[in-house]
Amino acid sequence: QVQLVESGGGLVQPGGSLRLSCAASGRTFSSCAMGWFRQAPGKEREFVATIMWSAGNTYYADSVKGRFTISRDKARNTVYLQMNSPRPEDTAVFYCVASCSGYYTSQPTPSEYKYWGQGTQVTVSS
16 A cells, blocks of 8 residues: 655745655555645646656656756655745645556656645745
8 A cells, every 4th residue: 555645844935945755655666756746726736746766867847947856765765845936826735646657757647646645735925
């Protein structure tokens, strides 16, 4: 049973920084892709970033490129999302996701990810 548990959400000021963590368990993730989606009130879930667990290749949505960084710690089975210079429009529930299907795209849709965490709220406001 794959489990993804997010932490690190909260209130952050515009221009500040915040790091989200996602602890993964339940299987080996060497052949998987892991990442982050988000959903703002009244909007659909949208892709934020993804990382190939084994090779470390990373992909980002244009809206966060240059500001957010995804990384993983293999020893801790943990994925991180470093959010620098967040904006009010980044306010959303952030979800950690994982897919071990063997088919991965650089700009995935939510349906491509089988495993989802419970989500963590990020609010960007002064």
